[in-house]
Amino acid sequence: MAIQRPKGTQDHLPDGSPKQGLDTRAAAFRFVRETAQRVLERAGAQHIDTPLFEEAEVVQRGVGGSTDIVRKEMFTVYYFGDHGGYVLRPEGTAGIVRAYLQNGLKQLPSPLKLWLHGPMFRAENVQKGRLRQFHQVDYEAIGSADPLVDAEAIALLVEVVRELGLKQVKVKLGSIGDPEDRQRYNDYLRGLFGTHRERLSDDSKDRLERNPMRILDSKSETDQALIAELGVQPMLDFLGNDAREHFEQVQRYLQDWGVPYELDPSIVRGLDYYRRTAWELHHEGVGAKSALCGGGRYDGLAQELGSKTEVPGIGWAFGIERLLLAMEADGVEIPCSEGPLLYLAALDTEYVPAVAKVALDARAVARTEFAYRAMKPGNAFKDAERRGAVWVALVGSDEVANGTLSLKNLVTGEQRRVAHNELMTFLGEQA
Numbered sequence: 001m002a003i004q005r006p007k008g009t010q011d012h013l014p015d016g017s018p019k020q021g022l023d024t025r026a027a028a029f030r031f032v033r034e035t036a037q038r039v040l041e042r043a044g045a046q047h048i049d050t051p052l053f054e055e056a057e058v059v060q061r062g063v064g065g066s067t068d069i070v071r072k073e074m075f076t077v078y079y080f081g082d083h084g085g086y087v088l089r090p091e092g093t094a095g096i097v098r099a100y101l102q103n104g105l106k107q108l109p110s111p112l113k114l115w116l117h118g119p120m121f122r123a124e125n126v127q128k129g130r131l132r133q134f135h136q137v138d139y140e141a142i143g144s145a146d147p148l149v150d151a152e153a154i155a156l157l158v159e160v161v162r163e164l165g166l167k168q169v170k171v172k173l174g175s176i177g178d179p180e181d182r183q184r185y186n187d188y189l190r191g192l193f194g195t196h197r198e199r200l201s202d203d204s205k206d207r208l209e210r211n212p213m214r215i216l217d218s219k220s221e222t223d224q225a226l227i228a229e230l231g232v233q234p235m236l237d238f239l240g241n242d243a244r245e246h247f248e249q250v251q252r253y254l255q256d257w258g259v260p261y262e263l264d265p266s267i268v269r270g271l272d273y274y275r276r277t278a279w280e281l282h283h284e285g286v287g288a289k290s291a292l293c294g295g296g297r298y299d300g301l302a303q304e305l306g307s308k309t310e311v312p313g314i315g316w317a318f319g320i321e322r323l324l325l326a327m328e329a330d331g332v333e334i335p336c337s338e339g340p341l342l343y344l345a346a347l348d349t350e351y352v353p354a355v356a357k358v359a360l361d362a363r364a365v366a367r368t369e370f371a372y373r374a375m376k377p378g379n380a381f382k383d384a385e386r387r388g389a390v391w392v393a394l395v396g397s398d399e400v401a402n403g404t405l406s407l408k409n410l411v412t413g414e415q416r417r418v419a420h421n422e423l424m425t426f427l428g429e430q431a
């Protein structure tokens, strides 16, 4: 068998490919990207790109040494047999904040709103909607701790998914408070789970020492059963006054703007630099365990990456593949890419170069394709139809002798004779 693509990766294919779902259609990825770009750029977000690989330390500090991503899912980059200390990026935020600090972006108007799209890499157990190379759209607003910025970030996310045509989505909103609030919560969790240590999964025994909040995030069924049995108090009960006021303000904005959300006390982002607002976007068609999008405030991240001063920030990222699965479940249709406005074919080999020349010129005005060799009329029409062409012109001795093209519209059946020197104007009117 010919060489296969690596496990957990997908090819994004042209329309018309056999055996194709929405999540392998290149046109569908483009549709999602362009929709997000439209919504985010009209809110003032600017496009940023960062390298696909970063210093391992950026990711370790940015994503957190206690997370599964850093402990088990990193792709390390080797070159010439050497370990360069680089890893493929598993998410976008750490690289964006690194770029913000390194390039002095603090001098740009604040909050600086940025968006990024591109592939991310995690060596995960592959399942539906869980890949090793997947694609995210990422939005970040850096430089402000105002709850208005949090509410706007959530509202923008909801606007993107609405414009994509998704219906069954839910924003689940929580707050993880300030570091001192989390300290109190972690102490409480240590006490609670400490007496049932032997019933926790091995991963969660480890989390009990390093970061008890992450136990609540565990994918293990026995952990989840224990959590339910113990009736664990939510993080929201541990918020201090400042974090509570911030959280209430975010909610007031969302209510004012009619952005629907539900409170979800189970949302935990156990890393030190996360602060306050955290949320996820869920969809019934993709399953409760798999969020379409995760977002949160990360005011401590810049300092974790070496900044001397605190740089507040907030952002979200959704996986395009998961969004496409949700869109498929919601019956959203993404139109096929359009065919050429003009298709030209020579009826005789000697006219092929002239046809090619007309086609190349016509591209200044409209999408134009041509046959690379002489065709019989029937085959030319069939080929034009397969490509989705609108107008077809067959070029034979008559057309060459009198300097005209006989055009036929495959959609309406209309026929037109157009002089060569009028072709551009004609196509311009049709485009």
Ligand code: AMP
Residues within 6 Å of the ligand: 091, 122, 124, 129, 130, 131, 132, 134, 135, 136, 290, 291, 292, 293, 294, 295, 317, 318, 319, 320, 321, 322, 323
């Ligand atoms: P996270 O950075 O883990 O909060 O992920 C943000 C979003 O990226 C998730 O909600 C998913 O939509 C997507 N995502 C994360 N990991 C994967 C993966 N392995 N395969 C596909 N999508 C993913």
